[in-house]
Amino acid sequence: MDANSPLKASLSASRALKLVLSVNGRDHRLSLDPRVTLLDALREHLGLTGTKKGCDQGQCGACTVHVDGQRVLSCLTLAASVEGKAVTTIEGLALDESTLHPMQQAFMDHDAFQCGYCTPGQIMSAVACVMEGLAETDDDIREYMSGNLCRCAAYPNIVAAIKQARAEMKRSRK
């Protein structure tokens, strides 16, 4: 074998975990390395690339998804640990094909992003903050949204968007 040719090796299937992930209301059967994070399972194995990898170590918030309605950092969550739980990603947030979630619409209305890479995580966190009652004042919004970094620094527009969506989410709950 030529010293320059690729080394031969193959992934042993023995360590693979078989699991079922429920994402956006659909069940997916997967066979994964046990080390695969929920983030990589979504992005690399299910093609749900709306959830973003910004640091892979729980520091930026771009990978935020909901697990059983709670916001979690999918990069710090092993895929295997959410079997049997309901995962919601940005792709599953819109009410239907034509109607955006009020938070998505509010982000558009207030130009609450520039490059858009942190946006899915911002929106997932924002929805959860409103649901948890942690977005009642501007100061609360700023504090509880501080785990989601926006390098383009659209923060004032994000706060404005969350206030708009908060009102609409409350209306629709009544």
Place this chain on the structure above:
Amino acid sequence: MSVQIKANGDMIGRAVPRIDGRLKVTGAACYPSDVVLDDTAHAFLVMSTIARGRISALDLTEAQAVDGVIDILTYENTKGKVHKVRFFALGGYTSTSIVPLDTRKIWHDGQIIAMVVAETFEAAREAAYMIRVDYMERRAVSGLDGRKPQPRAAAGFLSSEPGVGDPETAYQEADVKIDAYYSTPAQHHNAIELYATTCAWSGDQLTVYESSQYVYGLKNGVAKQLGIRPERVRAVSPFVGGAFGSKAAITPRTALVAIAAKRLGRPVKLVATRQQGFTVSSYRAETQHHIKLGADRSGRLTSLSHEGWEISSRADDYKVAGTDTTSLLYACPNVATHVNIVHADRSTPGFMRSPAEVPYMFALESAMDELAVKLRMDPVELRRLNDTQIDPINQKPFSSRSLIACYDRAAAAFGWAKRNPEPGSMQDRDWLIGWGCATACYPTNIGPAEVRVTLAPNGKARVRTAGHDLGTGAYTAIALTAAEFLGIPLEDVNVELGDSSLPPAPVAGGSNATASICNAVAHACEDIRERLARAASHEGALRGVDPAVIRLREGMLVGADKSEPLKSALLRIGFGPVEGHAKYTPEVASVPIKLLGHTLLSKGIPVLTVGTSAGNHVQYAFGAEFVEVRVHKRTREIRVPRLVGAFAAGRIVSPITARSQLLGALIWGVASALHEETEIDERVARYVNKDLADYMIPVSADIRDVEVILVPEEDNKVNALGIKGVGELGNVGTNAAIANAVYHATGRRIRNLPIRMEDLL
């Protein structure tokens, strides 16, 4: 081409939501790092852990034994595979002259020394940590200590050293003098999208999916590195997850991924970690400044000297030389400048948002505030007194300069008149309040651009050009321009960007893209209008009407009180869509650019006419920034509750996205003043805060009220559409405004950034 381009419809300047917004809020926008191809192998980088020396031994045994590992690239099997390609600042393509995996030599900490490719990301990562490296280490030099004055070093390449008069004598004779040193730290772009590359070969055709500010540079540069024809490479980057200068030149990783994909015969995807990103691409180097100002008793500047020191790598002479800007900012008859490069065992620095102006304007605008204090003069009045419409170095007029209008608008909005100038005089319970201001400015750069526009009988248009939307709003600005000149609704315009198979557009850097591309779009639309008008003047409703007066308006051809539907006009000259094509060359370009600009553009070599090279005038955009800081009396915590910026940058094409850029830029200014610093372990020339927890950037809780004022400005000299560009204007001077406000709050003049609580104890 001397067609008349004049926007008189109502689309350019209309406040519309960005047209790609829906894709971004639904997760449907496909960034290059989102690309998932069948049968992809995953790569993981291994970086050097010393800053200077040689690799004495590499032991891959354990790494190769990891389940799923397919290939490991090191200098042993990759040497000679990547051709050396010229550094971008010398008219080439690469972010560094260091060729990846070419020798055992280590130039800097965090240099790529191996790349593992495996069936899965997890296996590649595991194996990367199993590689054993032995080094012969030499003592490294980390950089300059900005808090100590530096010796004068040798000047580097392309040193223009602007100067005029006899600044030394004028300084000696000045009534009031300032002589001070300032420094700014190393900073990293830290876009939220990680540096990722996927390469896929189809026969001898390579596709590179990589976030880019310059897809033509990526295509042509990678082709040169691999020794293949540029036609064999396609670079794809329709969305960019933040760039800020870090994705303009080709970094060493790309060629390695392409080589791995070729060796394996399957796609290879690399996602560098956040930590690796600190040396995968470039950074803003630390700088030091020595400023001497002399003024008469009234405040008029009589002498200005500005000397800068900048860090570069041992491989490259790179400098930003902001003295080009600081030398012409104020009316001063005696000016001297000099820039020194200090080489160290570091990776090569590069562009970062407003590369030259952020550090150099910090120094000058801090010194101007110090001068105002010494003169007991209002800092706004000092700027007003020294304002000029003529560049003091070359005596050329500014194409337009609305600096004082910006100061007046921003000062009024801020309430500056209520300021008590005495330091520490304004307080609110436990907080010392400081108000400060500074000038923002940025050169108006512009380059050749090529655009194709098609207009179909159903009234729908396609605009195609290899421009880039980094979050800047380029899609929206381009669509507004096409809608304006084709007389169709915005929603009928489809814009395609970020693909090297499209006609060439300039690098998205230097805030040139809106001016360059929108002017090209206008010309391409004019091409369509002219052909439709010429045909319509021969027959139909507009027969006999002078083609020159026929316009496209609301889906009709109109002229001389007559009109005809677009559809019938289009069918007259063919059955399918009509295509307009433009190779726009800036009106202000030099003769060599006029002759060679498009040839160089198609080869991916940046050709910009910059603010100081635009023929008979100089062209800059200006702004004025006012900030309130609050410093806690006991803890010395520093907050910035309020920022107001007023900016005049010619015609604003897309006000909503322009405002967002300026808003974000002001917050970048806060970061520059108070947060960002890449900290270096001087003993080993290594970055120590290589992640988003330790590298400080503002979070939502750091920011309160930010107001952006767009000051109307007409400029018919910069280009036909009068566009100046706003991407980098807003974060210039903000750092100085904050330092000046900190002085006003505390009486402490902080000349070394970032300003931290401990500086105010």
